[in-house]
Amino acid sequence: MVxxxxxxxxxxxxxxxxxxxxxxxLRDVLGMTGTxxxxxxxxxxxxxxxxxxxxxxxxxxxxxxxxxxEVTTIEAVGATEAxxxxxxxxxxxxxxxxGYCQSGQIMxxxxxxxxxxxxxxxxxxxxxxxxxxxxxxxVRIREAIKLxxxx
Numbered sequence: 001m002v003x004x005x006x007x008x009x010x011x012x013x014x015x016x017x018x019x020x021x022x023x024x025x026l027r028d029v030l031g032m033t034g035t036x037x038x039x040x041x042x043x044x045x046x047x048x049x050x051x052x053x054x055x056x057x058x059x060x061x062x063x064x065x066x067x068x069x070e071v072t073t074i075e076a077v078g079a080t081e082a083x084x085x086x087x088x089x090x091x092x093x094x095x096x097x098x099g100y101c102q103s104g105q106i107m108x109x110x111x112x113x114x115x116x117x118x119x120x121x122x123x124x125x126x127x128x129x130x131x132x133x134x135x136x137x138x139v140r141i142r143e144a145i146k147l148x149x150x151x
Contacts, residue, residue, distance in 0.1 A: 005066045007032070008076035016063055023047045023058035026073060034074035034103050038132070045131030048104035049073050055111035055127070074103035082114035085148040093144040097135035105131050109145050118149050 002015045007030065014029050026032045026049070035058055038046030042057035049058045050072040077083030086109045096102050105128070112119055112127035119127065124145050133141065 001064070003063055003066070005063065005071060006068070007071045008073060009070070014063065018064040019062045021059050022049065022056075022061040022063055022066065022071065025063050026058060026071075032073055032075055036100060036103055038101070038104070043130070043132075044101070045104040045108060046101050048107040048131070050077070050107060050111055053111060053114060055108045057130075072107075074107060077107060077110050080110065080114065082148070083110040085151045086110040086113060086144065088151065089144040089148040092147060093140045095137050095140040095144050097133075097137055101131065101133045101135075105133065105141060109141070109148070113145065113148050119145065 001018050002013060004011050004013050012030055014025050016025055016029060023035060023037060026035050035049055036046040037059065038044035040059050042060045047057055047059040048055050050056065051061070051066065052069045078087050086106055090096065090106060108128055108131050112124065116123055124142055128141065
C-alpha cells in the first residue's frame with residue numbers, strides 16, 4: 001500500500017503493508033531514528049510519538065490507522081510550546097542518564113503539559129506511568145515536568 005502520512009508537518013509518501021507499525025515506518029522508511037524501539041508491546045514508552053497531540057505508542061500503531069492525523073516525533077516536538085518547555089526543563093534538571101528512554105519520556109511529558117499546563121502529582125503519575133526508565137531518573141523527570149509547567 002502507498003500511503004501519505006503527515007509527519008512533523010510534512011506529507012510523506014510511504015510504500016508499506018497496511019499493518020506495518022508506525023515505529024518502523026518512521027525509523028526504517030523515513031530514517032527518523034529518534035523514536036526508539038523498546039519492547040514492541042507498548043509497555044515501556046520508548047516508541048512514544050504524538051498522533052494529533054496525543055501520546056501514542058508507535059510500536060503497536062498500524063500505519064493504516066493514521067489516515068489524515070498529524071504525527072509529531074521527537075525530532076520536531078521542540079518546535080511546540082510544550083515540547084520546548086519540556087526540553088528546557090529536561091536540561092535544567094539534568095534528567096538524562098543513558099538517554100535511551102528519553103525521547104519517549106519527553107513525548108509523553110510534552111503531551112501532558114500541552115493538554116494540562118499545571119498537572120498535579122497524580123496527573124503526572126498517570127501520564128508517565130507507561131514510560132520506563134532503567135536508570136531510575138523518575139524524580140528528576142517529575143521535577144522537570146513541574147518546572148516546565150511553571151515556565
